[in-house]
Amino acid sequence: MKPYTLAKAVLAACVSLSACAAQAADVTFTFTNTAPAGGVGVAPLWLGLHNGSFDSFDVGSAASVAVERAAEDGNAKVLTANFASQAAGGLQTTLPNGPRFPGASSTFTLHNVDLNGANRYLSYAAMVVLSNDFFIGNDNAKAIDLASLAGGGQLSLALGGAGHVYDAGTEQNNFAYSLANGAYGIGGGQKGPNQGIDEHGVVHVATGNPYLSFVDDGHYVPANVDWTALNFNTQQSIGRLDISVAAVPEPETYAMLFAGLGLLGLLARRRQGAGA
Ligand SMILES: [Ca+2]
Ligand SMILES: [Ca+2]
Ligand SMILES: [Ca+2]
Structure with missing residues (x-):
């Protein structure tokens, strides 16, 4: 030649x-709560980009302490520590600005992302409130493959909704200890971390209107509470994650x-x- x-x-x-x-990339994540007005809120969304080996939970198995803390308290610190020690070359963040209620967004950019290697697969997790231990997340560590965005591009993912909200199986569903009761006009509620009654169960899907099965020993729920917007089967999703990738040579x-x-x-x- x-x-x-x-x-x-x-x-x-x-x-x-x-x-x-x-090649590295800048990856901007924007989470928007798409639940209807009066619907569920979502704790700060944890996001991890890994090589496919970081699996945060399995439906049908007991949740890890990391998922228990994330699902019961909206606290991703143990999950973050586990990811840091287990996901070689992984990158992670927890979106800022506190829980997102319907209509609210939160955004963050991760830099030096290797979408062809160590950061190819996305995992996410966040508590869903009102609840004791509901969360959204991906069971399959390789379900979300971002390699096709390595050269730049955009992707929107629908999170939660019918069949895609989980009960961690770690805490009994009981309004006496559920988180964010006040935001929904319900009495009682969690006052500190890891409160509530152990469920000794496994991670399982929460469908329909799960709140009708909650224990309400103290009659915390006023008679006029409208559960319509809190019914998971009436929604296609409770959140949208917009992913925008800019390739950086x-x-x-x-x-x-x-x-x-x-x-x-x-x-x-x-x-x-x-x-x-
Ligand atoms: Ca899994
Ligand atoms: Ca539970
Ligand atoms: Ca617990």
């Missing part, structure tokens, strides 16, 4: 940046690009000088 042709080939390969081997990519450009310019000048 002649030098000029070679330079053009290198340049063409690197102008379409996804073709260059090493790594230094060596820039070096190749500039080398290609410089070589082209040099060869062009030489050709002109030679009367070509």
Whole structure:
């Protein structure tokens, strides 16, 4: 191959940046609570990007302490610590600004994301309130593959809704200890971390209107509470996660690009000088 042709080939390969081997990306996550007015709230969403090996829970099995804390208290600290120690090269965040109630959004950008390798798969988890131990998350660690976005792009995921909200099986569903009662005009409620009565169960799907089966020993629920917006079967989802990826060339990519450009310019000048 002649030098000029070679330079053009290198340049063409690197102008379409996804073709260059090493590549990082900025990934912006925006979570929006899409439940109807009066519907459930979602605790700050935890997000982890890993190589496919980090599995946070299994339906039909007892929840880990990490999922128990996330589902009962809206606290992702144990989950975050586990991910940090178990997901080699993983990146994670918990979206800011507290619980999101219907209509509210929260956003955050992770940098230096390797969507072709260590950060290819997305896992998420967050408590759903009003509840004792309801949460949203993905059972299958490889269900959300973002590799196709490595060169840039966007994706929207519908979270929760019918068949996609879980009961962690760790705390009895009881209004005496449920979280965020006040936001729904219900008495009683959790006053501190890990309160409530142990359920000794397994992670399972919560469907329909699960609140009608909650224990209400103290008659915490006023007679006029309208459960319509809290019925999971009346909603396609309770949240939308918008993922926006901007590819960022790594230094060596820039070096190749500039080398290609410089070589082209040099060869062009030489050709002109030679009367070509
Ligand atoms: Ca699993
Ligand atoms: Ca429960
Ligand atoms: Ca507990």
